[in-house]
Amino acid sequence: MNNLLEIINLSFKHEDKYILKNINFKNSTGKLTGVIGPNGAGKSTLFRLITGTLNPTNGEIIIGDQNIANLSVKKRSKLISLVPQNPEMPSDFTVFETVLFARHPYTNFLGWENQKDLDATNESLELTKIKHLSKRKIQTLSSGEKQKVLISMSVAQNTPITLLDEPTSNLDIDNQILILNTIKNLQKNNHSFLISLHDLNLASLYCDELLLLSKGEIITIGTPKSVLTEENIRKTYNTEIKVLEHPLHETPIITPVINKI
Amino acid sequence: MIFPWKNTILSLIVMLAIMVTSISIGPVNISPIEILKIVTYKLQLIQIEKSWPESFESIIFNIRMPRVLLAGVVGLALSISGASYQALFKNPLADPYLLGIASGAALSVTIVMTQFQNSHLITNIIPISAFSGAIVCVSITYYISAKQHGSVNTLILSGIAIASITQACTSFLMLYSNPDLRPLLSWILGGFASAEWSQILIIGPYILISTGISISLSKYFNLIQLNEEQAQQLGLNTSKIKLIIIINSSINTAAAVSFAGIIGFVGLICPHIIRNLFGGDYRNLIPLSGILGASLLIVSDTISRTILNPVEIPVGILTALFGGPFFLYLLAKTKKILY
Amino acid sequence: MNKISIKTIMFFILLITTNIACNSITPTDNNLNSNRSSEQTKYPIDILDSNEENIRIYEPVQKMIVLDSAAVEILFAIGEGDKIVGTHSFISHPEEAKQIAKVGDAFSINIEKIIEQEPDLVYIFFDKFAEELNKNNLKVLYIKTLENNFSNISDQILMWGKITNSTNEAKKLTQQFNNQIETIKSKINYNNESPKIFIDTTDLWTSGPNTLMGEVLELLNLSNIAHDISGYAQLSPEIIIERNPDFIITPNPKTFLDNPAFKEVSAIKNKQIFTLKSDALSVAGPRFPEGINELASLIYPEW
Numbered sequence: 001m002n003n004l005l006e007i008i009n010l011s012f013k014h015e016d017k018y019i020l021k022n023i024n025f026k027n028s029t030g031k032l033t034g035v036i037g038p039n040g041a042g043k044s045t046l047f048r049l050i051t052g053t054l055n056p057t058n059g060e061i062i063i064g065d066q067n068i069a070n071l072s073v074k075k076r077s078k079l080i081s082l083v084p085q086n087p088e089m090p091s092d093f094t095v096f097e098t099v100l101f102a103r104h105p106y107t108n109f110l111g112w113e114n115q116k117d118l119d120a121t122n123e124s125l126e127l128t129k130i131k132h133l134s135k136r137k138i139q140t141l142s143s144g145e146k147q148k149v150l151i152s153m154s155v156a157q158n159t160p161i162t163l164l165d166e167p168t169s170n171l172d173i174d175n176q177i178l179i180l181n182t183i184k185n186l187q188k189n190n191h192s193f194l195i196s197l198h199d200l201n202l203a204s205l206y207c208d209e210l211l212l213l214s215k216g217e218i219i220t221i222g223t224p225k226s227v228l229t230e231e232n233i234r235k236t237y238n239t240e241i242k243v244l245e246h247p248l249h250e251t252p253i254i255t256p257v258i259n260k261i
Numbered sequence: 262m263i264f265p266w267k268n269t270i271l272s273l274i275v276m277l278a279i280m281v282t283s284i285s286i287g288p289v290n291i292s293p294i295e296i297l298k299i300v301t302y303k304l305q306l307i308q309i310e311k312s313w314p315e316s317f318e319s320i321i322f323n324i325r326m327p328r329v330l331l332a333g334v335v336g337l338a339l340s341i342s343g344a345s346y347q348a349l350f351k352n353p354l355a356d357p358y359l360l361g362i363a364s365g366a367a368l369s370v371t372i373v374m375t376q377f378q379n380s381h382l383i384t385n386i387i388p389i390s391a392f393s394g395a396i397v398c399v400s401i402t403y404y405i406s407a408k409q410h411g412s413v414n415t416l417i418l419s420g421i422a423i424a425s426i427t428q429a430c431t432s433f434l435m436l437y438s439n440p441d442l443r444p445l446l447s448w449i450l451g452g453f454a455s456a457e458w459s460q461i462l463i464i465g466p467y468i469l470i471s472t473g474i475s476i477s478l479s480k481y482f483n484l485i486q487l488n489e490e491q492a493q494q495l496g497l498n499t500s501k502i503k504l505i506i507i508i509n510s511s512i513n514t515a516a517a518v519s520f521a522g523i524i525g526f527v528g529l530i531c532p533h534i535i536r537n538l539f540g541g542d543y544r545n546l547i548p549l550s551g552i553l554g555a556s557l558l559i560v561s562d563t564i565s566r567t568i569l570n571p572v573e574i575p576v577g578i579l580t581a582l583f584g585g586p587f588f589l590y591l592l593a594k595t596k597k598i599l600y
Numbered sequence: 601m602n603k604i605s606i607k608t609i610m611f612f613i614l615l616i617t618t619n620i621a622c623n624s625i626t627p628t629d630n631n632l633n634s635n636r637s638s639e640q641t642k643y644p645i646d647i648l649d650s651n652e653e654n655i656r657i658y659e660p661v662q663k664m665i666v667l668d669s670a671a672v673e674i675l676f677a678i679g680e681g682d683k684i685v686g687t688h689s690f691i692s693h694p695e696e697a698k699q700i701a702k703v704g705d706a707f708s709i710n711i712e713k714i715i716e717q718e719p720d721l722v723y724i725f726f727d728k729f730a731e732e733l734n735k736n737n738l739k740v741l742y743i744k745t746l747e748n749n750f751s752n753i754s755d756q757i758l759m760w761g762k763i764t765n766s767t768n769e770a771k772k773l774t775q776q777f778n779n780q781i782e783t784i785k786s787k788i789n790y791n792n793e794s795p796k797i798f799i800d801t802t803d804l805w806t807s808g809p810n811t812l813m814g815e816v817l818e819l820l821n822l823s824n825i826a827h828d829i830s831g832y833a834q835l836s837p838e839i840i841i842e843r844n845p846d847f848i849i850t851p852n853p854k855t856f857l858d859n860p861a862f863k864e865v866s867a868i869k870n871k872q873i874f875t876l877k878s879d880a881l882s883v884a885g886p887r888f889p890e891g892i893n894e895l896a897s898l899i900y901p902e903w
Contacts, residue, residue: 048490052493053490053493073493073496073498074496076494076496077495077496078496080494082490082491082494083491084490084491086488087488088486088487088488088491089487090351090483090487090541091541092540093486093541101483101484101495102495104480104484104495105495107480112480112544153491157494287836287838288836288838289838289841316842316844316864316865319860319862319863319864320838320841320842320861323859323860323861323862324837324841324861325838436705448803454803454836454837455804455837455859457858457859457860457861458860459858566836569833570836571826571828571829571835571836572829572833572834572835572836573804573833573834573835573836575834
């Protein structure tokens with residue numbers, strides 16, 4: 001089971017217009033893959049197809065050796081977790097109770113959790129370093145802390161694949177780095193992360209692999225260095241940039257150029 | 262998280278105590294010892310000399326008991342449907358009365374009462390027609406609120422609009438279709454003065470079944486508070502759950518409105534108190550606020566039938582009198598959290 | 601919120617349709633007594649309304665709007681019904697009154713229609729619309745009828761006689777009215793024990809002793825079980841059981857007969873539960889003695 005997530009010939013059509021076209025992609029275990037591309041490139045649609053919120057027009061999504069189209073909601077919830085872009089959580093619950101929600105796929109019909117679920121919740125709070133917040137009410141948290149609770153939930157859900165939809169948008173740089181460091185720390189074997197990011201420099205710095213989408217098609221997949229070239233950016237974003245090298249990590253840094261009109 | 266047996270049993274005991282106390286309080290003075298004697302006599306546990314007027318038996322068994330029980334089930338139904346609507350709309354200000362759902366139920370009952378005045382079926386038709394009115398109104402409110410992504414203002418405003426429209430239709434029907442509209446008016450004011458065992462037999466089953474459904478689904482009520490896609494990713498069929506809540510709570514509201522008329526704010530106050538005491542987990546909230554709702558309405562009704570002895574005041578007036586300011590307080594407080 | 605408005609509506613509907621509770625008249629005309637013997641009214645006359653203001657009427661009123669069932673019946677009875685050019689939607693008696701233009705109901709008046717009729721006088725028994733009418737330069741006579749005293753019906757008859765310059769007819773009607781009441785009184789033996797009675801308007805709403813209905817019961821030597829309420833209120837069902845009325849008068853006997861709680865009440869046990877056929881008792885007008893007779897005939901079989 002080398003390829004955890006495999007997407008074959010995936011297309012999605014909405015009102016006769018292809019939003020995604022012929023996507024082919026494999027993700028081996030343990031990798032943090034960044035999905036980048038301009039607005040409207042099809043990033044959220046790709047995520048929705050993987051989570052099963054939308055059904056593809058063509059193609060297949062395989063997780064491990066199972067086609068997700070054939071899975072029940074409950075089974076799928078043990079394979080894929082999603083960190084949504086907007087934290088939306090009931091404000092009068094504690095952090096612990098909220099993270100415990102994520103154990104839902106493992107509970108019985110009436111939904112009462114057992115000791116195993118409590119342990120898993122505690123563990124994920126520790127892993128995401130928010131154990132100290134566990135008794136706080138959601139309404140008292142900052143937006144960075146709320147984002148961390150969402151990540152902690154996905155950890156507690158204990159799925160081999162985690163999708164993170166713009167986890168750093170609306171955050172200041174300190175919280176952006178905190179969140180991405182948390183995700184980086186969670187990386188381990190048998191677990192794949194797919195993360196969509198607007199900020200190309202953060203993507204370049206944190207991701208092992210980047211997938212550049214434009215107008216519903218994959219332009220290129222590869223290491224940040226191979227994807228973030230001046231030509232690729234010019235083609236997809238339609239803008240002039242310069243690529244530098246990070247002084248410590250040797251990853252590419254993208255910086256704009258002032259255009260005289 | 263284990264089922265809150267301790268709290269539930271404790272509050273059930275308190276509720277029972279309240280019921281017994283309410284049965285022993287009333288405009289006619291019957292001492293608790295006499296009540297005890299009458300009950301044991303009726304149950305034929307031990308042989309007792311009959312030393313009370315016949316009328317006391319009637320007062321206890323045919324007036325106070327059905328009345329306390331009816332107030333109890335109506336309070337339970339209103340409170341649980343309030344909590345369920347709050348889950349559905351992700352909004353602590355939802356309430357069957359404020360959302361115009363109760364008025365919708367009242368309108369369809371009015372239609373039935375004015376159109377089929379002398380039908381013998383009427384008592385059985387009432388809950389069903391109340392249900393259809395409730396479900397139409399909640400669907401409209403839900404549709405509008407979903408379009409606006411659950412904004413508080415939209416929710417409350419659409420509730421007010423629906424309540425105004427349905428109440429206007431109700432007033433119109435009352436004015437122009439039936440010369441004797443007093444029974445209807447008296448029903449609309451809300452109250453338990455004409456409580457009977459037969460009414461409990463009609464609405465009791467509806468309320469108990471839908472209460473059972475609400476309690477068993479309360480875990481899902483928690484999950485729909487999350488981002489919809491995330492909830493689906495956690496294995497929840499959100500649209501199915503929402504549909505169940507809408508139908509189930511409308512049954513509850515309709516059953517409550519059928520014989521008790523429009524009693525406001527119980528569905529708002531009770532879940533809120535429980536939330537402050539025990540947190541927002543719906544697995545706690547549903548059963549406990551149901552018990553609190555039953556107790557609260559029993560107490561209110563006891564007040565309404567004793568405070569101006571021998572005169573009754575409609576219990577709906579009492580709950581509105583205390584619930585209104587409470588709602589304003591909540592409104593002031595909630596804005597801070599939601600924006 | 602809207603609930604309040606329904607309650608207001610209910611209040612006004614009760615006010616208009618069941619004048620049992622409240623409708624009666626205060627003696628207001630200062631000239632009334634001194635002018636009894638004269639056949640013609642000397643104009644102008646002053647009538648004291650319920651706001652303690654003198655309403656001066658300079659000549660016999662020819663066109664009036666009367667928003668009160670009792671006043672309409674009185675006017676028809678003294679032969680001045682044709683001077684009514686507008687009334688409210690709940691008028692039921694006499695038959696001719698149904699042809700009169702409807703210019704209002706419990707909640708609203710149609711001010712344009714009222715102005716269009718160019719009335720010399722607008723009569724109202726609650727002051728909700730007084731200000732609006734005054735603003736439009738209409739002469740408004742407002743007599744608050746929440747106070748009770750059923751013998752004052754004759755005084756109101758005389759007042760209408762003066763207003764319309766039909767003093768003779770009004771006097772005749774008053775005489776007839778008083779005679780009817782006296783006849784009723786003479787038929788009653790006040791030394792007998794008074795039977796207990798409960799008058800249900802609907803859903804156990806009933807009238808207390810200080811109301812017109814309360815006085816009717818007193819006249820008929822009946823003991824109102826709602827003797828300790830004031831005005832008009834909903835009586836506790838258990839009080840009804842405890843006080844055990846011998847007679848129940850109700851528009852919906854079913855609500856008592858179907859409820860097992862009441863099965864031990866003597867009125868139910870002895871099948872002494874009745875419905876009044878006419879609405880005469882709910883309008884404090886000339887038909888009122890008829891209503892009293894109807895009630896009496898239900899209670900006293902030899903009536």
